[in-house]
Amino acid sequence: MADTHKEWLEQLEAQSKAKQESFMTGIAKKLGRSRVTEPPAHPFRGAPDFWRTFQWPLEERIERFTEHFQAAGGNVERLNNLADVKSFVVKLAGEMDARYIVRQQESELDCLGLEEALPEAHLSVWNSDPSENWKVRAAEADIGIVMADYAAAYTGSITVLSAAHKGRSVSLLPTVLIAVIPLERLKTRLGEILIQFDDRGREELPAGIHFISGPSRSADIENDLTIGVHGPGIVYALLVG
Amino acid sequence: MSAGKAAGRPGTVKERADLALNDDFLRKAVRFTTERLRGGKQKAAAEHGNWDEWRERGRQIRLHTIAHLDYYLNLFADNARANGVHVHFAETDAEAVKLSLAIAERKRAKTVVKSKSMVTEELHLNAALDSIGVEAIETDLGEYIIQLAGEAPSHIIIPAIHKNRYQIAELLSEDAGEELLPDTTILAGYVRKKLREKFLEADIGMTGCNFAIAETGSMVLFENEGNARMVTTVPKTQITLMGMERIIPSWEDLEVMATLLPRSATGQKLTVYMSGITGPKREADQDGPEEMHIIIVDNGRSLQLGDPEFQELLNCIRCGACLNACPVYRHIGGHAYGGTYSGPIGAVLTPALQKNVAEWDDIANASSLCGACYEACPVKIPLHDMLVYLRRRKVESGHGNRMESAGMKGFAAVAGKATWFKGAIKLGQLGQKLVVRNGGIRIKAGPLKGWNSYRVTPSLPKKSFRERWKTLSGEVQAEAAPMSAETRSRMEQLVREREKGGGGHGGHA
Numbered sequence: 001m002a003d004t005h006k007e008w009l010e011q012l013e014a015q016s017k018a019k020q021e022s023f024m025t026g027i028a029k030k031l032g033r034s035r036v037t038e039p040p041a042h043p044f045r046g047a048p049d050f051w052r053t054f055q056w057p058l059e060e061r062i063e064r065f066t067e068h069f070q071a072a073g074g075n076v077e078r079l080n081n082l083a084d085v086k087s088f089v090v091k092l093a094g095e096m097d098a099r100y101i102v103r104q105q106e107s108e109l110d111c112l113g114l115e116e117a118l119p120e121a122h123l124s125v126w127n128s129d130p131s132e133n134w135k136v137r138a139a140e141a142d143i144g145i146v147m148a149d150y151a152a153a154y155t156g157s158i159t160v161l162s163a164a165h166k167g168r169s170v171s172l173l174p175t176v177l178i179a180v181i182p183l184e185r186l187k188t189r190l191g192e193i194l195i196q197f198d199d200r201g202r203e204e205l206p207a208g209i210h211f212i213s214g215p216s217r218s219a220d221i222e223n224d225l226t227i228g229v230h231g232p233g234i235v236y237a238l239l240v241g
Numbered sequence: 242m243s244a245g246k247a248a249g250r251p252g253t254v255k256e257r258a259d260l261a262l263n264d265d266f267l268r269k270a271v272r273f274t275t276e277r278l279r280g281g282k283q284k285a286a287a288e289h290g291n292w293d294e295w296r297e298r299g300r301q302i303r304l305h306t307i308a309h310l311d312y313y314l315n316l317f318a319d320n321a322r323a324n325g326v327h328v329h330f331a332e333t334d335a336e337a338v339k340l341s342l343a344i345a346e347r348k349r350a351k352t353v354v355k356s357k358s359m360v361t362e363e364l365h366l367n368a369a370l371d372s373i374g375v376e377a378i379e380t381d382l383g384e385y386i387i388q389l390a391g392e393a394p395s396h397i398i399i400p401a402i403h404k405n406r407y408q409i410a411e412l413l414s415e416d417a418g419e420e421l422l423p424d425t426t427i428l429a430g431y432v433r434k435k436l437r438e439k440f441l442e443a444d445i446g447m448t449g450c451n452f453a454i455a456e457t458g459s460m461v462l463f464e465n466e467g468n469a470r471m472v473t474t475v476p477k478t479q480i481t482l483m484g485m486e487r488i489i490p491s492w493e494d495l496e497v498m499a500t501l502l503p504r505s506a507t508g509q510k511l512t513v514y515m516s517g518i519t520g521p522k523r524e525a526d527q528d529g530p531e532e533m534h535i536i537i538v539d540n541g542r543s544l545q546l547g548d549p550e551f552q553e554l555l556n557c558i559r560c561g562a563c564l565n566a567c568p569v570y571r572h573i574g575g576h577a578y579g580g581t582y583s584g585p586i587g588a589v590l591t592p593a594l595q596k597n598v599a600e601w602d603d604i605a606n607a608s609s610l611c612g613a614c615y616e617a618c619p620v621k622i623p624l625h626d627m628l629v630y631l632r633r634r635k636v637e638s639g640h641g642n643r644m645e646s647a648g649m650k651g652f653a654a655v656a657g658k659a660t661w662f663k664g665a666i667k668l669g670q671l672g673q674k675l676v677v678r679n680g681g682i683r684i685k686a687g688p689l690k691g692w693n694s695y696r697v698t699p700s701l702p703k704k705s706f707r708e709r710w711k712t713l714s715g716e717v718q719a720e721a722a723p724m725s726a727e728t729r730s731r732m733e734q735l736v737r738e739r740e741k742g743g744g745g746h747g748g749h750a
Contacts, residue, residue, distance in 0.1 A: 005347060008347060009327060012327060012329065013322075013327065015329075016327075016328055016329050016330060019329075019330040020315065020318055020328075020330060023314075023330045023332075023485075023537075023539070024311040024314065024315050025311075026543060027310050027311040027314070027543060027546060028311045030543055030544075030546035030547040031308070031310070031311070031546050031547050032547050035311055035312075036309050036311055036312040037312065038312075039312070040305070040309045040312060042305055042490055043301075043305075044298060044301035044302050044305055045302075045490065045491060045493055045494060046491070046493030046494060046496060046497065047298065047493070047496050047497055047500070048291070048294050048295065048298050050291065050294075051291075068510060072509075072513070126527065127525075127527045130525075130527070134527040134528065135441070135474075135475055135527070135528050136441070138528075139437070139441060154510070155499075155510040155511040156510065156511075157511055157515075162523075162526060162528075162529065163523075163526070164523065164525035164526055164527070167526075167527055167528050168470070168474045168528050168529055169474055169475070169527075169528045172467060172470050172471065172474060189496070190496050190499055190500075190511070191493065191496040194492040194493060194495055194496050194499075195492065195493050195496075197457065197459075197492040197517070198456065198457075198491050198492045198493055201457070202320050202323065202324065202456070202457040202458060202519070205457055205459065205517075205519040206519070206523070207518065207519055207520055207521065207522050207523055207526060207529045208473075208474070208516065208517075208518060208519075208529055209459075209516065209517040209518075209519070210470065210514060210515075210516045210517075211511065211514065211515040211516070212513065212514060213509075213510070213511045213512070213513050213514075213515075214513050215513070216465070216466055216467040216513060216514075217465050217466065217513055218382045218383070218429065218465060218466050219399065219507075220381070220382040220383030220386065220399060220400070220401055221382070221383075221386075221401070221406050221409055221425045221428055221429065222405060222406050222409075222425065223273065223274055223277060223399070224406070224425040226382075226425050226426060226429040228429075228433065229382055229429055229432070229433055229465075229466040229467065229468075230380070230433060230436065230437075230440075230466045230467035230468045230470075230471055231466065231467025231470065231471075231513070231514070232467075
């Protein structure tokens with residue numbers, strides 16, 4: 001089956017490549033010119049000029065991020081260091097009586113020593129054992145803990161990138177999400193984060209890049225705002241530094 | 242689902258609009274929601290500032306990409322393939338359906354979990370999957386509700402806008418096999434739990450695509466619930482259906498789209514989730530799809546390329562702002578449009594994609610041409626001009642209203658000769674004596690049936706305007722100052738330009 005499926009996919013790819021040529025030729029023809037194969041000059045790339053230099057100082061970034069994230073229904077805490085993060089998480093897990101916790105495998109989170117501090121809870125570390133079904137571990141979790149790779153104050157957004165040791169499920173499947181944001185990762189604009197993906201280039205991008213701007217929500221029933229429809233209904237952003 | 246829908250749906254826009262107008266809840270709900278969304282949009286746009294500069298930038302990026310679509314689409318396909326995605330091209334809806342079904346069959350799929358995708362609605366893909374025994378489950382809360390009801394979405398952003406929570410509770414109770422209270426939290430909680438199981442057991446996750454980034458072969462999804470993330474994280478196979486025009490060049494350009502789309506759709510600064518997905522899961526990753534397909538769909542889109550009147554349709558970013566701004570949509574709701582896309586964009590897009598004049602719906606006529614859609618559009622698509630072009634093309638190809646044409650011809654003949662016109666008025670003044678009551682005509686029969694259903698036709702005056710003209714003309718000339726030279730020259734200029742036939746709505750080429 002594996003081989004025949006692979007062969008089938010290869011067949012499809014050959015068809016697709018042939019079709020791609022006729023598709024592009026067709027487009028060029030309808031546009032009334034020959035195929036464009038060199039990168040065209042793109043004078044309007046990205047945000048307008050006045051926006052590119054726009055920056056808030058750190059304190060304002062913190063203030064605005066907090067304001068916007070809270071307005072979307074999220075919670076924000078300003079903490080001094082990782083030790084404070086530890087006590088915050090331990091306290092919250094205790095209050096919520098969290099039984100299952102899943103966290104990313106990242107050095108900052110390793111340092112917290114949550115395993116020892118929360119002996120009652122089942123705490124699992126993403127992909128610490130590759131034979132485990134990690135999606136199920138994340139789905140059963142009450143709390144998921146992640147490091148934010150970036151955050152943007154203007155939109156009140158947290159950015160998380162996937163990797164072998166950083167699951168997409170950890171910020172998605174648990175009921176509660178806790179994201180730790182070191183202050184140096186807090187930018188003003190979305191564009192400051194996005195442009196880095198252009199700079200990295202295709203080969204260096206992870207499979208999943210996710211911007212998260214509050215708890216999962218829906219207004220699909222009579223415009224009545226509901227929180228936690230599919231993703232986490234409670235989200236904490238911990239600003240650290 | 243779509244078969245039942247087609248059978249139960251009356252034929253013309255007017256009939257569908259009557260249905261909508263009679264459904265009191267729908268009308269109120271549509272107004273309430275569209276006003277809320279429109280208010281949110283206006284507030285978000287004003288707060289953000291320089292809105293017109295952002296709109297102009299958005300328009301330029303879309304114009305540039307579409308003008309070089311062969312280059313960017315080709316680049317996207319090559320890069321996505323290099324990322325490990327299986328890229329396919331479908332010229333028609335039939336081809337896209339065939340490809341999707343072939344993948345589902347190969348994967349021996351039992352269930353497909355879907356996040357919101359207008360393209361799959363366009364293809365009637367759920368019915369097709371059903372026909373080969375694959376269950377397709379809509380996972381967006383509103384889409385799930387209307388799928389249970391066997392209906393079509395009535396708003397691009399809030400698809401179940403026409404249902405109240407009692408109706409929803411009834412549907413979900415039936416689904417649950419137990420009674421659920423009509424409480425939003427309870428209802429949403431039930432759907433969360435039910436769909437959680439579906440996400441975890443589904444073989445295939447299916448999505449649409451808001452934007453595709455050519456330079457890195459990434460696809461981008463905007464959503465609030467998290468179901469699109471579920472669908473692209475949990476199942477082993479992902480199929481994405483993407484309109485061929487969804488391309489933008491770079492992540493930098495995404496900032497502009499991310500600025501325009503959520504603010505225009507719901508008034509949010511950004512949707513709760515914005516996800517950029519670049520290929521299937523990496524070897525060592527523990528989640529994300531192992532196999533990822535992107536089907537690039539034409540289905541009539543390329544017909545707009547090179548058409549000076551309609552090419553800008555491809556700039557649309559599917560935000561729904563034109564629906565919320567449109568006085569007609571706000572009155573009749575989405576189902577009256579009868580196609581996958583409703584509102585002003587639907588009125589133009591549906592016939593444009595079909596390019597079949599004979600079947601062009603009468604929806605282009607159900608517009609007041611007020612231009613509110615253009616004002617609301619974040620990429621400045623001149624929809625109201627396009628509605629006029631549509632009407633013109635319809636008439637040019639002989640699909641105008643025959644009664645109307647005959648009536649107009651008759652009027653031209655009568656009005657063209659002063660004596661005939663005078664005769665006709667006299668006839669009317671005499672004839673109306675049979676039907677005038679209290680100074681008005683209330684009879685709901687004959688040519689006045691439609692008008693008089695809701696109004697009273699005033700009777701013809703005893704002395705017509707023409708009969709009074711001699712007296713009037715003398716009075717006017719005695720009082721009125723002559724037109725200033727400046728005004729006169731401006732008016733003459735206007736008439737000259739109109740005769741040249743160029744321009745239309747000033748500015749856009």
